[in-house]
Amino acid sequence: MHLPFTPNHVQLISACYPPNAALLTAGPDYRPNSQELSRMTYYASNRPGKINKLASELEKRVRLDCRKAKAGNIRARSSLLITLAIIKALATECRRDLPLLTASLLASVNVTLTTLSSDLEIAARAGSVFTAWTTYTDGHLIGVDQSITQDYMSCLRAFTALGRFESQDQEVTNRTRLVGLAALTGVVTSEALYHSTQQLKTQVSIFMAAFVAPLLVVEVLSLDQEVSDVKTQPNSPYLSDFRNRPTMERRATSIHLHVTGELGPAGKDVANAAMRALSALFEHSNGSQAGVSIQAAIDSFNEISAWDKPEHCRWFAVRAAEWTQYQYRYSIPTRLVECLVQDQDAPHTTDRHRTLAAMITSVFTSPIPLVNLSTSDIISSLISVILRRVAKDPDDILLPALVECIASLGTHVYYADQIQDLAGELISRLTAVETNGVPVNGKSDLGRVRTEAVRCLLAGLLSLIHAAEVHDVSKEDGDECKTVHRAALAESGLTVHVEAEGKSARADGHVKPSRRASVSPEVWQDTLSLLCDGDYSVRADYCSTLVTYLEREIPKLWDFTDVDGVKRIRPIAEGPTQQASINYSVLFGDATTRLLNALHAHLYVLATSTNLGVATASHTPSSQRSVNGDTADDKSQGEDTEENAPSRRSLALPRTRKQSVMQRLLRNIPAKLSSFASVSATLSDYGNMLAVLRAVQLNLPIRGLLTGVPMLLALDTALQGETSTDAASVQRVQAIRELLAQTWLSIGKVWCCQGVIDIAQKAIPDGYENRLPTLPDASQGSFHAPRTPVPMAESAPEGSVRALDTEGLLLALVSCETVQEATSLDRQGLLRKFTAPWSAESSFKEDGQPPSANLRNGDGLAPLMKVPHAFMPLENLSRASLARSTRGVGVTDLREALEGRSSLSNTNLRETAPSLSTLEHTSTAHGEMHKLAPVRSRTSQQRNRFAGPGEVKDVLNRLGIGKANASGMLKPSFTSKKTESRITSNLTPPYKT
Structure with a gap:
């Protein structure tokens, strides 16, 4: 009442x-x-x-x-x-x-x-009321009304406490947690959470721990099963698409307690509820919101001590990326990398560092696509972390995990030049560290810090390329374990068997076409100086990396692969033109040839130099080590102020610095050595050199032959000047002789030249055991401990390798028909090519020069170069362009002559540009596909008014049209039929038996 x-x-x-x-x-x-x-x-x-x-x-x-x-x-x-x-x-x-x-x-x-809060029934009823409000609210009052905001945040803390409830009774714990998670699920599906980014950050930081904690008490396998249940059985259609429905059509869920007497909820039921809430949270977040959520999760890991469970943390990172919308997934690994960068200056490596690195690797190696990912920024950040950790401690246990992070970037290739760009970033930092070292604070072993930094970056470079290679291989008949490296085919045009992931490629070379560009030789060339580094562990790691690059990555000629993966020869559409381009590249050089020239120069320095490494002058006492691990007490090096000034420790012009260092090392090598006792190379270095030379000959047989044989002859000539009889010198001579014999033996086998094989085998006595250590296998995807060299024996070895018959080797090689057909050179041309004066300095200079335009001594001489000087006078600038052209005289040339091209020597026409200027442009026939730059042309009337009938008649007479050319100047200028047919004919691969 x-x-x-x-x-x-x-x-x-x-x-x-x-x-x-x-x-x-x-x-x-x-x-x-x-x-x-x-x-x-x-x-x-x-x-x-x-x-x-x-x-x-x-x-x-x-x-x-x-x-x-x-x-x-x-x-x-x-x-x-x-x-x-x-x-x-x-x-x-x-x-x-x-x-x-x-x-x-x-x-x-x-x-x-x-x-x-202790009354679970009342808490469930309060949670139902709260869920009804979160279902229908638009969130505008949160952050605006102070009283409402405070009550709302207080409710979130209360439900979070229920979600993290702990009790000795497991059933009570699970029931209480389910109540809290149910209420919080209403929050993550409400506009109150997503209306304001600032308020979202505050809210997520409050309740994220309640979502993560239940996942840590369940095994990862059980979590995977629950994830599949979440996908197949969604909670409610009103939760999954709540934003697509108007407010009036939404339906609020009710929270019900467990019925007394029934089997209580298990831990996996609580984990299921937490996963549903997390999936809804990341699914409804944009890029910045997803980053805030993953940051809140990382902060909650500190609160609930989750870093000692790396498997669960990795699982969470992968699932967070999977649950996030396709276009926003990049924010997950990006924020993880940012968190790792924030802790890069920690004095000691903790479980947080290792687990964060493992989470980053797991996200990148997962099959989840990550579009809009800034790989260049990520790899730059990871490199910075590596250098900071190395500066703190060269033996930091985080370094292998960071190398794996860099390698995992290779599994996501979204544009053709991505791996080349990432490798370029790594190589640029590698050269900077090699030259300038790593800045450290306090008393640290600068040489060891630099060594470990270089080794880490090398391991990251190798692992990055390997991961991209494995990611870009073919899977035959659904066999996930059988992979074939696409770059393992030899340059010769025949397929070879290549080991890849423990399997062999098929004999027909059935490979999948690559979706990415290979790392170019121009990018890789900056790393060659590591062959002559002062630390053996760096030299050994680089040799392993270099061999892998030569085998699987370096661009190779004649490697045609169709879309279906079948390798075919195109004799009609691309055969002749491509063949001419290949001929030119092989004979006169391309990017790969320049790399090989520099490589053989560095190998020669490694085999003969008495001083390896780079010394940097400083104002510290002479006993202090430089950034390269060498002492700075060498007066001759210290006086070189231009190359050793402290200001050169900046990152500017690393290539110029390296070239100057290489030039100084070359000046210390005489033409003939009188003693090998003081050579710095160890026995392991000669074994590593043998592996590199074999890789060059096997994978780049033509260009490797043309660039390698002169170096082998020069090294053999240096042995002839050996006069010392002490044990150390004799041992090195024997090592170099074995190196040369084994290399020549590989050349003979590659080209099926029995004469070379017989002569090389004669130098090796019967029963002789190879003393050169084998190159250790490259540790792809991991960072190993520093390798130690095998020193020379204390006494002279029993048995000796005889000196090679270089004259017999040359005669057998140049007489090989396979070599002649493959190089388009006859016996005399090959002999001139191989016996041309060679030195490490001249070969090193050629590595940075473009292909030579002087074709006067080659068999592929351009026809227009042999036009009489009266037709093309020396002062005519356009001759420079014609010198690089290989097209013959035809209708176009006759038309140009009629239009006044014969009067180009006239002073009135020198300032007038032709219709298409090829000056300072490389011809497309030389393999460099650069387009000609068109310029404003003259009108035909302007050209014709300078070309009178007499001039045209004179030009026609000089071309041999109209009357016989009595002078005979034109006849011998063009290439003979024999030479022309040899240039345009299909090359026979060197592997032909």
């Missing part, structure tokens, strides 16, 4: 409650009177101005009942449950005017959870 003058809204609310005597028996549902509740909600929905009064009255009742229930009043507890049900019904029916109800609703839920 209501008292007189009771307000109408109070009467409507009071009518929803059962009589006081029935409150004790209202359970277990504790529902209000349905008829009276409908009347109240109808009243509120038709009179929005009364909603505030209704909400205030209900808030008063909640506060009163909470105070009484906390004291043990059972009726007050029942009344509180009914009041919360009334608030939920009011929020559901008055969803259009929910902002009028928000303040009282959040205050009521906050008071309830703060006062009676």
Whole structure:
């Protein structure tokens, strides 16, 4: 019975409650009177101005009942449950005017959870009310109204505490956590979370630990099973697409407790609920929001001590990237790298560092596509972390994990030049570290810091290329283990068997066409100076990396692969033109040839130099080590101020610095050595050199032959000047002789030249055991401990390798028909090519020069170079372009002559540009596909007015048209039929038997 003058809204609310005597028996549902509740909600929905009064009255009742229930009043507890049900019904029916109800609703839920958080039934009912509000709110009041924001954040903390509840009773723990996670799931599917990025950061930092903690108590295999359940059985269509439905069509979920007596929820059920919430969180986030979420997860790992469970952390990182929208997935690994960079200056490596690196690697190696990923920024950040950690401690246990991070970038290739760009970034930093060292603070072993930094970057470079290669291989018949490296085919045009991932390529070379560009020789050439590094571990690691590059990465000629993966020869469409380009590249050089010239120069220095490495002058005492590990007490080196000035430690012009260092090393090598006792190379260095030379001859047989044989002859000539008889000198002579014999033996086998094989085998006595150590296998994808060299024996070895018959080797090689056909050179041409004066300095200079345009001594002489000087005078600048052209005289030349090209020697025409200028451009026939730059041409009238009938007649006579050329100057100028047919004929591969 209501008292007189009771307000109408109070009467409507009071009518929803059962009589006081029935409150004790209202359970277990504790529902209000349905008829009276409908009347109240109808009243509120038709009179929005009364909603505030209704909400205030209900808030008063909640506060009163909470105070009484906390004291043990059972009726007050029942009344509180009914009041919360009334608030939920009011929020559901008055969803259009929910902002009028928000303040009282959040205050009521906050008071309830703060006062009676231990009562699980009341917490579940409060969670249902909170979920109803999160379902229909637009979130505009969060961050605007201070009181509402404080109550909302307090509710989040309360539900987070329920989600992280711990108890000795596992069933109670799981039931409580399910209640908290259910309420928080309503938050991650609400506009209240995503309306403001600033508020999202605050909210996610509060409840993220509740989502992550349940995942750590379940095995990873069980988590994978639960993930599949989440995909196949979504929670509710209203949760998965809540943003696509208008507010009026949404439906709020209710939180129900576990029924007493039934089997309680297990830990995997709690993990399932947490995964559903996490998947909804990342699925509904954009790039910045996903980054905030993963940052909050990393912070929660510190709070719940999750770093000692790397498997769970890696699983979480991969699933977070998978759950994020396709176009925003890049934010996950990017934020992980940023977190690693923030901790790069930590004094010691912790579980956090190792686990973060493992998470980054797992995300990159997963099959999840990561579009819009800035790989260049990521690899730059990882390189910076490596250098910082090495500067702190050369033996830092984080270095192998960082190398794996760099390698994992190779599994995501999104554009053709990506791997080349990443390799270029690594090589640029590698050359800078090689030349300038790593800045360190305090007393540190500068030489060891530099060595480990170079080795780390080398391992990252090798692993990056290897990962990209494995990622870009073919899978035959669904066999995931059988992979074939696409660059393993030899230059000769025949297929060879190549080991890849423990399997062999098929004999027909059935390979998948590459989706990426190989690392160009121009980029790789900056690393060759590591062959002559002062530290053996660097030299050994680089030799392994170099051999892998030569075998699998360096561009090779005649390697045609169609879309279906079958290698074919194109004799009609591309055969003659491509063949001419190949001939020119082989005879006169291309990027690969320049790399090989520099490579053989460095190998010669390694085999004969008495001083390896780079010394840097400083103002410190002479006993202090330089950044290259060498002492700075060499006066001759210290006086070279231009090359050793402290200002050169900057990153500017590393290539210029390296060239100057190489030039200084070359000046210390005489033409003939009188003693090899003081040579710095170890026995292992000669074994590594043999592996490199074999890789060159096997993978680049033509260009390797033309550039390598002169170096082998020069090295053999240096041995002839050996006069010392001490044991050390004799041992090195024997090592070099064995190196030369084994290399010549490989050349003979590659070209099937029995004469070379016989002569090379004669130099090796019967029963002789190879003393040169083998090159260790490249550790692809990992960072190994420094390798130690095998020193020379203390005494002279038993048995000796005889001196090679170089004249017989040359005669046998140049007489080989296979070599002649492959190089398009006859016996005399090959002999001139091989016996041309060679030195390491001249070969090193050629590495940076473009292909020579002087074709006077070659068999492929351009026809227009032999046109009489009267037709092309020396002062005519256009001759420079014609010198690089290989096309013959035809109709076009005759038309140009008629239009006035014969008068180009006229001084009036020298300032007028031709219609297409080829000056300072390389011809397309030389393999460099550069387009000619068109310029403004003269009109035909302008040209014709300078070309009179007499001039045209004179030109025709000089070309041999109209009357016989009695002088005979033109006849011998063009290439003979024999030479021309040899140039345009298909080359026979060197592997032909």
